[in-house]
Amino acid sequence: MATQALASWAISLNASAIPPSVKSAAIRSLYNYIGCTIGGSKHPTVTKAHEALSPFFGRETSSLLGHQGKSRTDAQHAALLNGIASHVHDYDDTHLATIIHPTGPIASAVLAYAEYQGGVSGESILCALVAGIETSCKIGLAVWPEHYDIGWHITSTTGSVGAAVAVGKLMNLSQDQMQQAIGTAAVQVVGLREMFGSDTKSFHPGRAAQSGFLAALLAEKGYTSSDKALEAKRGWANVVAGGGTPKLDHYVSELGHKWEIEANAFKPFPCGIVCHPAIDGCIQLHKDMTDGGRKAQDIRKVEARVHPLVIELTSKRTPKDGLEGKFSVFHGGAVGLLCGKAGPAEYDDKVVTDSRVIELRDKIDATSDESLGADETYLTVHLADGSKIEKHVKHAVGSLEVPMTDNQLTEKFVDQAALVLGPNGARAASDAAWRIGEADDVASVLRAL
Amino acid sequence: MATQALASWAISLNASAIPPSVKSAAIRSLYNYIGCTIGGSKHPTVTKAHEALSPFFGRETSSLLGHQGKSRTDAQHAALLNGIASHVHDYDDTHLATIIHPTGPIASAVLAYAEYQGGVSGESILCALVAGIETSCKIGLAVWPEHYDIGWHITSTTGSVGAAVAVGKLMNLSQDQMQQAIGTAAVQVVGLREMFGSDTKSFHPGRAAQSGFLAALLAEKGYTSSDKALEAKRGWANVVAGGGTPKLDHYVSELGHKWEIEANAFKPFPCGIVCHPAIDGCIQLHKDMTDGGRKAQDIRKVEARVHPLVIELTSKRTPKDGLEGKFSVFHGGAVGLLCGKAGPAEYDDKVVTDSRVIELRDKIDATSDESLGADETYLTVHLADGSKIEKHVKHAVGSLEVPMTDNQLTEKFVDQAALVLGPNGARAASDAAWRIGEADDVASVLRAL
Numbered sequence: 076m077a078t079q080a081l082a083s084w085a086i087s088l089n090a091s092a093i094p095p096s097v098k099s100a101a102i103r104s105l106y107n108y109i110g111c112t113i114g115g116s117k118h119p120t121v122t123k124a125h126e127a128l129s130p131f132f133g134r135e136t137s138s139l140l141g142h143q144g145k146s147r148t149d150a151q152h153a154a155l156l157n158g159i160a161s162h163v164h165d166y167d168d169t170h171l172a173t174i175i176h177p178t179g180p181i182a183s184a185v186l187a188y189a190e191y192q193g194g195v196s197g198e199s200i201l202c203a204l205v206a207g208i209e210t211s212c213k214i215g216l217a218v219w220p221e222h223y224d225i226g227w228h229i230t231s232t233t234g235s236v237g238a239a240v241a242v243g244k245l246m247n248l249s250q251d252q253m254q255q256a257i258g259t260a261a262v263q264v265v266g267l268r269e270m271f272g273s274d275t276k277s278f279h280p281g282r283a284a285q286s287g288f289l290a291a292l293l294a295e296k297g298y299t300s301s302d303k304a305l306e307a308k309r310g311w312a313n314v315v316a317g318g319g320t321p322k323l324d325h326y327v328s329e330l331g332h333k334w335e336i337e338a339n340a341f342k343p344f345p346c347g348i349v350c351h352p353a354i355d356g357c358i359q360l361h362k363d364m365t366d367g368g369r370k371a372q373d374i375r376k377v378e379a380r381v382h383p384l385v386i387e388l389t390s391k392r393t394p395k396d397g398l399e400g401k402f403s404v405f406h407g408g409a410v411g412l413l414c415g416k417a418g419p420a421e422y423d424d425k426v427v428t429d430s431r432v433i434e435l436r437d438k439i440d441a442t443s444d445e446s447l448g449a450d451e452t453y454l455t456v457h458l459a460d461g462s463k464i465e466k467h468v469k470h471a472v473g474s475l476e477v478p479m480t481d482n483q484l485t486e487k488f489v490d491q492a493a494l495v496l497g498p499n500g501a502r503a504a505s506d507a508a509w510r511i512g513e514a515d516d517v518a519s520v521l522r523a524l
Numbered sequence: 525m526a527t528q529a530l531a532s533w534a535i536s537l538n539a540s541a542i543p544p545s546v547k548s549a550a551i552r553s554l555y556n557y558i559g560c561t562i563g564g565s566k567h568p569t570v571t572k573a574h575e576a577l578s579p580f581f582g583r584e585t586s587s588l589l590g591h592q593g594k595s596r597t598d599a600q601h602a603a604l605l606n607g608i609a610s611h612v613h614d615y616d617d618t619h620l621a622t623i624i625h626p627t628g629p630i631a632s633a634v635l636a637y638a639e640y641q642g643g644v645s646g647e648s649i650l651c652a653l654v655a656g657i658e659t660s661c662k663i664g665l666a667v668w669p670e671h672y673d674i675g676w677h678i679t680s681t682t683g684s685v686g687a688a689v690a691v692g693k694l695m696n697l698s699q700d701q702m703q704q705a706i707g708t709a710a711v712q713v714v715g716l717r718e719m720f721g722s723d724t725k726s727f728h729p730g731r732a733a734q735s736g737f738l739a740a741l742l743a744e745k746g747y748t749s750s751d752k753a754l755e756a757k758r759g760w761a762n763v764v765a766g767g768g769t770p771k772l773d774h775y776v777s778e779l780g781h782k783w784e785i786e787a788n789a790f791k792p793f794p795c796g797i798v799c800h801p802a803i804d805g806c807i808q809l810h811k812d813m814t815d816g817g818r819k820a821q822d823i824r825k826v827e828a829r830v831h832p833l834v835i836e837l838t839s840k841r842t843p844k845d846g847l848e849g850k851f852s853v854f855h856g857g858a859v860g861l862l863c864g865k866a867g868p869a870e871y872d873d874k875v876v877t878d879s880r881v882i883e884l885r886d887k888i889d890a891t892s893d894e895s896l897g898a899d900e901t902y903l904t905v906h907l908a909d910g911s912k913i914e915k916h917v918k919h920a921v922g923s924l925e926v927p928m929t930d931n932q933l934t935e936k937f938v939d940q941a942a943l944v945l946g947p948n949g950a951r952a953a954s955d956a957a958w959r960i961g962e963a964d965d966v967a968s969v970l971r972a973l
Contacts (some may be wrong), residue, residue: 123742123745123746126745127741127742127744127745128738131582131583131598132582133579133581149580151580225758225762226757226758226759226762226763258718258724259727261716262714262716263712263714264713265712267711267758267759267760268758269756270707270711270753273750274742274748275707275747275749278747282712289577292577293573293727296573296575298572298573298724299722299723299724300724301719303718304716304719310718311716314674317763318767
């Protein structure tokens, strides 16, 4: 019954009945997605895929976000390429309970379809996005954790179904068509964890977007699959459960009562999440010092007590470039203290090798403390005059306890987008992206991005 | 090492070094594929997919087999749609050890690419097809039977990797590129058995064709995946093994020594394989009776001793239409005796409800005999004059012991294709398809199909 119940819930979901907190989470998820996708749009992974596929592009209806000039392609390829771009910096959103990055596959499909179709309102987009994200996260929870443990990249394996439901919602599919769309999406199981660290990792959400989109297109024309695609003995959940016992009925019955999108978190810094508390603390210390008339040059030593995983995963003392910088809590702390931020620009190769950054980095020490939470840190800055400043970060920014504020999301967006569109273009894109939910036709907004 | 070894074997496979029996099997597989794809090209499943996807078609480079008039589309969509058509009548080839239908995903990708690329010889096509079929069957054997038992449609889950290797072979990918192509194909795991009986079943080989093709295109541009995509802890084989222990090294080491394509079989009749022995016997009896001056009207009674599965699966006594006829050994036997054949035309609704067929059908009795092989039957025809004719079929035609002859394959091809192209068109297509391996540029042949 899970397939039927999911389809039934999705087709009856009404934009006006979505609680304000859920709508706000959808707006923030979509906004963050657009920033990440623009930010990733010129990454070599995207460029290679674009180059490989451009001979097959069809009618140019849908925007490649962040691309200037030749910026549109057919809707299916737009879904794929935007999906790749959204994930390529590992800077997208995270449903922490499943570590699904839910928005990439779904928004990539929905926006590409909306622009192709025309006349789709921002309100409809947000409703479809909510339907898709709830779908992905609920079916992901049903097979968590064995599904991920065995090696599936859960973002994309659940993303195709979420994308099909979301696009199907925009198409106003019937109950039967929605069930068929779920089925044809469910057979396209894309994404293995073995690919982490390669271009194919970001291919996963892109292909999930395209696969779900395709399933909805087929279902719209009466293409059949199964009414029990998710729960059948040889259906999706049992086949991909990795030896676990799927709990589909339980999680599908929560739809509309417990909203997973409200538990969707955003990364404030483009590096491994374990060093976020230290970076957050250093940025707060930068502000304290600035307010107190102190400068980075006044720092004699910095002591950090951190969760053991920080030492295990991010203790690179002398990073040589931006990529290595992402695995150095010392670099992250140094730019936090020196610049008051740690965005993509602070992970540029030039910044990682800047002598002022290196000088400060070398003054930072980190010690492991098992008693700390994974998102907790204690920092002490010792100044040249003998005084010290202390900072306790109980929960790092970007956690569910301390979510990023809209202003912080804006800063993240603009910092990313500026590297592609320049500062003015980034600011304009940010303004447009915040308002996309209000548009009568999102196509006009997308063309401006 | 399996991924590396597979890639290494594939890139060094040389058309001139392929044994004649393997080349012959490749020619027959490709020929049978073309007949099935033309035969399936106007099926509603294909029509619905074509209608859903035509708004996204790109540059028209590649033929949709069997389509007259507007017969080309971009290569990726051609791979998908031809792949669907190849499987839609369940009349394609079968690698009996794994029940993989190997040619559909691979040939659909290879032919679409070849026509897009231009200048690809028939010999190259056959070599690529062999590389792809060996790949699919070997990795299928490595995860058989648990992979199939848990619910994967093994034709498509192995087909995407086979298609990537085959297209990669035509592209002359380097060792490294071929490994990356295998990886990006391996993450696209398409096909669940739950979909059997629906349109989505034939979507599986189509999508596998497209997925493998896409992987090769990306690898050609330097897109990375993993050098251990198949064998890694969280790589393809372990993730999709369904609880079994993959035997990748064993089967990959057989490449080039034991050729799976030689164990590829062809279905003589478009219905469940269990009733093939009885149909085969009835067709032989038709010939015996015709040679002896007897007519179907002379038949008083027919007794068949059959394997128990025949009774279990195909004992529909009064089929109402062609589809139900496929589940009636009595219909199959009746048309065999009456017409001397049981091709697609004999499963037309009109034939199933023809009074002469019904009259003969009602004279046939079948009894279960556990001592018989699955492809064995004993038949006795009792004639009105009191005499009787007996026939023992030890192995049905289409088995590995009694493979279809080239003439039988031709009859199968023409019977299918005639329903789409007419008798003359079918005969011309058959002639062209037998000779495709000799072409300097297969594009010219494909355009004539």
